[in-house]
Amino acid sequence: MIHRFFGGVHPQGHKEYTEALAVAPLPQPPEQVVLSMSQHVGAPCAPTVSVGDSVTVGQVVGEPTGLGAPIHSSVSGKVVAVEPRPHVGGSPVMAVVVENDKLDTPAEPIPRPAKPDKLTTEQVIEIVRAAGITGMGGAGFPTHVKLSSALGKVDTVILNGAECEPYLTADHRLMLEQPERVIEGGRVLMRALGLTKLVIGVEANKLDAVEALKAKAPADVEVRPLRVRYPQGAEKQLIQNITGRQVPPGGLPANVGCAVFNVATAAAVYDAVFDGKPLTHRIVTVTGKGIVRPGNFLVPLGTPMEHLVETAGGLKGAPGRVLCGGPMMGIAQYDLTASTIKGNNGLLVMSTREYAPTPKGVLTCIHCGRCVSACPMHLVPLAFNQRFTAGHFEQLEGLRILDCIECGSCAYSCPAHIPLVQAIRAGKNEVRKLQTAAKAAAAKAEAEAKAAEEAAKAEEAAKAEETKAEADVPAEPTKEKEEATSK
Ligand code: SF4
Ligand code: SF4
Structure with a gap:
């Protein structure tokens, strides 16, 4: 069916x-591999090797610190640096850099x-x-x-x-x-x-x-x-x-x-x-009109993107756009020293003819509804863009922006060339910030309520103590009692 x-x-x-x-x-083979400690969803790994250590192919060089998976060296050689390096995702991330001895000495297999x-x-x-x-x-x-x-x-x-x-x-x-x-x-x-x-x-x-x-x-x-x-x-x-x-x-x-x-x-x-x-x-597929000899390569993890470009014959002039992944969901690359990670299935170099940058100036939605028809998640992408550009971030969660899978179908079909996915990604960040702030405010309110409750209990206990103390003080002897006692 x-x-x-x-x-x-x-x-x-x-x-x-x-x-x-x-x-x-x-x-x-690459002269060095740069093994990023962030190659998966979850917290980055912690390096388990130090500068000067010798490593073998398949040796663990990073262990997860939470949700994650260990990272292994893809070459044998010497660790020459353990420091933040450019990452395909954007900001630099801690990495283990191994000088490749090109001997491919294997580690012990997994039991x-x-x-x-x-x-x-x-x-x-x-x-x-x-x-x-x-x-x-x-x-x-x-x-x-x-x-x-x-x-x-x-x-x-x-x-x-x-x-x-x-x-x-x-x-x-x-x-x-x-x-x-x-x-x-x-x-x-x-x-x-x-x-x-x-x-x-x-x-x-x-x-x-x-x-x-x-x-x-x-x-x-x-x-x-x-x-x-x-x-x-x-x-x-x-x-x-x-x-x-x-x-x-x-x-x-x-x-x-x-x-x-x-x-x-x-x-x-x-x-x-x-x-x-x-x-x-x-x-990894290295491809696009901006590359001399496209190909499919078996790549050691940690190989810098610039080495892949070189392997594929280099660039055909200045590229229009370089992406890690495909044109719909790939991540734009601005530094080719970033290295291959486990999830990289492609390096796409688009020529200036293949990629026309978004026209500058105000891009006006013509309300054609094509983005809505194209969205496989039944969302309303134009509404995300409207609310985001107007700064109404608090309305985005209710519009289910977090259900967006960032497939890019909406932006692809938009005749006004509105960069919808960019607005959606930024909008999601704003929603997450609001969620974090709301959680922090709720936690603060809960802590304050708890403190107030404890203070009230303490006050009540103090009052009870006071009342008890007053009750325990022996009563002043009355004249009649004194007389009765003396008799
Ligand atoms: S990027 Fe998001 S909003 Fe746009 S079509 Fe894909 S799922 Fe829908
Ligand atoms: S496809 Fe573009 S122009 Fe058409 S409704 Fe969506 S955002 Fe507006």
């Missing part, structure tokens, strides 16, 4: 630059107490945690946490091979070239959740990958081609398309009995469970 999600758009695919190019290792199909759920969760696996489709949520929280709540496991972002082909090449890693990694996740069926969703513009997967799929794996429509690969839209279930506003896939993992995440699980290898490398 075909289910369809609401809204969405049809941007040009531009996958032709790299879809036919096999994944290649970097011809020249695996049983054969892959005999591992208990707890053992799989521990291996996935120790391997530092996080969502590789961009979200970066620690996979062992997702597994633990889905236990007993889900009846469907979905592997996300939609790769609906234009230009990107990293997942496509992975499914086409290494379908066994994807399938077997997915089956490990399926068994860990106590289920017997796995569905792999792939957009129908990758039919060769669909065939490659089908050729290797055992009876418990269904490969489902999906219609081409952006954002098909967004978790909630993928679930709706495959199962017909709708994740409620503010809800999680587990609320409708589903767990979704990216195909590259499943391949990383395969490496950990079958080969004892932690997550140290990933496939």
